[in-house]
Amino acid sequence: MWTKIPILPYFRLVGPYLKQHKRDLVLLVLLLILSIGAQITIPWLLKTYFDSPSDASLQSLLLLIGLIMVLGTAYQLLVLVSDYIGEHVGWSAANRLRSRLMRHCLSQDISFFHRYNPGELLDRVDGAVNGLAEFFYKFVVRFTNNVVLLLVALGLLYTIHWSIGAVMTAFIGLAAVVYYRLRDYALPYWVRVGEMSSAFFGFIGEQLTNTEDTRSSGASGYAMGRLKTLLRNWFPLHMEAGYAFSVMWMQSMMLLGLSTILTFAVSAWLWHTGTVSAGTLYMLMLYAVMLVGPIDTIRIELGALQRASANIERIRQLFDIRPAIEEGAGEEVLQEGPLSAEFREVTFGYSPHEPVLHGIGLRLAAGQSLGIVGRTGSGKSSLARLLLRLYDPQQGSVLLDGTDIRRVKLTQLRQRVGIVTQDVQIFKGSVRDNLTFFNPAVPDDKIEAVLEDLGLASWYAELPEKLDTQLEAGGGGLSAGEAQLLAFARVFLKEPGLVILDEASSRLDPVTEEKLEQAVRKLLSGRTAIVIAHRLQTLRHVDRILVVEDGRIIEHDSQAALLENPDSRYSQLLRQSFRNSSR
Numbered sequence: 202m203w204t205k206i207p208i209l210p211y212f213r214l215v216g217p218y219l220k221q222h223k224r225d226l227v228l229l230v231l232l233l234i235l236s237i238g239a240q241i242t243i244p245w246l247l248k249t250y251f252d253s254p255s256d257a258s259l260q261s262l263l264l265l266i267g268l269i270m271v272l273g274t275a276y277q278l279l280v281l282v283s284d285y286i287g288e289h290v291g292w293s294a295a296n297r298l299r300s301r302l303m304r305h306c307l308s309q310d311i312s313f314f315h316r317y318n319p320g321e322l323l324d325r326v327d328g329a330v331n332g333l334a335e336f337f338y339k340f341v342v343r344f345t346n347n348v349v350l351l352l353v354a355l356g357l358l359y360t361i362h363w364s365i366g367a368v369m370t371a372f373i374g375l376a377a378v379v380y381y382r383l384r385d386y387a388l389p390y391w392v393r394v395g396e397m398s399s400a401f402f403g404f405i406g407e408q409l410t411n412t413e414d415t416r417s418s419g420a421s422g423y424a425m426g427r428l429k430t431l432l433r434n435w436f437p438l439h440m441e442a443g444y445a446f447s448v449m450w451m452q453s454m455m456l457l458g459l460s461t462i463l464t465f466a467v468s469a470w471l472w473h474t475g476t477v478s479a480g481t482l483y484m485l486m487l488y489a490v491m492l493v494g495p496i497d498t499i500r501i502e503l504g505a506l507q508r509a510s511a512n513i514e515r516i517r518q519l520f521d522i523r524p525a526i527e528e529g530a531g532e533e534v535l536q537e538g539p540l541s542a543e544f545r546e547v548t549f550g551y552s553p554h555e556p557v558l559h560g561i562g563l564r565l566a567a568g569q570s571l572g573i574v575g576r577t578g579s580g581k582s583s584l585a586r587l588l589l590r591l592y593d594p595q596q597g598s599v600l601l602d603g604t605d606i607r608r609v610k611l612t613q614l615r616q617r618v619g620i621v622t623q624d625v626q627i628f629k630g631s632v633r634d635n636l637t638f639f640n641p642a643v644p645d646d647k648i649e650a651v652l653e654d655l656g657l658a659s660w661y662a663e664l665p666e667k668l669d670t671q672l673e674a675g676g677g678g679l680s681a682g683e684a685q686l687l688a689f690a691r692v693f694l695k696e697p698g699l700v701i702l703d704e705a706s707s708r709l710d711p712v713t714e715e716k717l718e719q720a721v722r723k724l725l726s727g728r729t730a731i732v733i734a735h736r737l738q739t740l741r742h743v744d745r746i747l748v749v750e751d752g753r754i755i756e757h758d759s760q761a762a763l764l765e766n767p768d769s770r771y772s773q774l775l776r777q778s779f780r781n782s783s784r
């Protein structure tokens with residue numbers, strides 16, 4: 202549980218971004234001083250007005266009224282401008298924090314994205330940060346304003362008469378103790394509301410991502426049932442948090458009542474003893490009310506403070522997650538041209554105690570192609586993921602070009618290794634951006650040549666705006682096969698030294714696959730290639746074959762040697778595959 206007021210954690214989190222707004226912050230302080238000046242001058246002018254002698258000139262009275270009106274209007278304008286600047290600074294700082302969080306999330310390894318679904322992340326990156334932006338504007342700006350006002354008003358009460366100053370100091374002390382003791386009262390409720398909100402948005406994100414599967418499997422009823430359960434659980438939590446807030450509100454109302462009674466009592470005594478004039482009495486009442494205002498605002502902002510504590514905690518939790526994949530030091534650089542690939546005694550599991558690859562030892566010379574075959578779940582894709590450092594092995598090492606890939610910068614590694622899987626991501630953007638990954642340096646004629654090579658010329662010719670044609674997120678408007686062909690184009694434009702095709706043509710019809718095979722052979726020449734395929738015909742042209750079973754290599758040789766040996770596992774698999782296709 203967090204028992205401290207989160208001003209320090211807040212500034213630790215947002216402070217570096219606020220520093221960039223030094224000028225605005227100085228302006229805010231200036232506006233603050235001016236608005237407080239206006240606020241305390243108005244009661245003094247009113248006092249002067251009320252205490253004016255009966256023979257005072259009309260002109261001087263009108264002048265006083267005019268001054269009061271001008272100051273009142275100026276005060277409202279100052280509040281408007283400082284609210285604007287406060288909100289602007291808060292949002293700008295929050296936006297930078299949002300960008301840092303986004304970068305942090307994107308730098309995580311794949312297991313992170315298995316743990317948190319998009320909706321949950323969205324809620325943390327956007328929802329929690331929004332809360333902090335509001336916190337700055339509402340709490341930090343208004344709180345500072347009100348604390349300063351409170352101190353100034355208290356000082357002025359002392360100048361009127363020590364008794365009212367002393368009584369109000371005692372009252373403020375009492376209010377501070379009550380608020381301090383109550384400050385964490387509603388926090389657990391708000392934390393639970395925040396967690397529920399993450400779960401809710403996580404669920405919505407999951408449903409939106411999987412809507413096709415949900416509908417086709419007739420699970421919409423189940424999804425709606427879960428939604429209702431979540432909403433049912435959410436409502437009482439909100440009620441409890443609201444109730445906790447109301448308890449605090451009642452406490453502060455009682456304190457306000459007490460302050461009014463005290464002010465009236467002391468004022469009556471001062472008037473009775475003839476210590477103060479009518480005008481001073483009026484001014485005293487106004488200053489006393491001025492004390493009540495900040496106390497009330499502080500009470501209201503306590504809710505924001507507690508929500509901010511919960512938001513800071515949720516953001517901190519996210520920042521505390523360190524990627525399991527550490528960035529390579531970059532002391533080694535992968536050279537241009539085809540890359541040799543090597544697994545040295547690699548043991549790997551998605552959870553460390555359940556290995557899915559056992560002591561893999563394998564070397565593929567630069568420029569060679571390797572076909573990997575094996576049953577579902579035997580570990581083929583896991584080998585590919587290790588080459589891209591989506592995961593690191595628990596034992597052994599993976600080398601490219603003779604270099605341990607942990608010593609190479611991740612961006613360089615992923616630039617030099619290209620992968621096409623059956624799971625293709627298309628972004629909302631132009632065909633060009635989708636193919637070049639937003640890299641404007643790739644010339645259009647190069648993109649067009651690759652599309653031509655991949656047999657996409659007729660598809661491309663029909664695009665209304667050629668490379669500027671917009672694609673929808675998720676590949677709306679493209680067939681699964683076309684999307685997969687675009688993924689091929691994307692990889693080849695990168696000109697990688699190692700290409701991995703993981704069931705990359707599984708969504709293509711046999712004719713397209715046949716056509717693509719020619720293109721892929723041409724594009725793979727001069728590169729090292731790893732082809733993972735269930736359809737063994739796809740592997741006809743690779744140099745070497747690796748057969749894996751239960752995460753172990755059971756055969757690895759040149760394709761020719763394995764074909765020559767009728768007892769090899771590969772020959773058996775081929776025979777079985779022919780039998781199945783001729784049935």
Ligand SMILES: Nc1ncnc2c1ncn2[C@@H]1O[C@H](COP(=O)(O)OP(=O)(O)OP(=O)(O)O)[C@@H](O)[C@H]1O
Nearest residue numbers: 315551552557575576577578579580581582583584
């Ligand atoms: N993200 C993951 N988290 C936990 N376990 C995983 C994950 N991905 C794969 N596995 C497990 O690791 C093992 C190997 O999976 P892998 O995807 O490498 O097999 P594969 O041979 O490529 O299978 P397929 O032919 O179906 O693509 C399987 O038991 C699988 O359940």
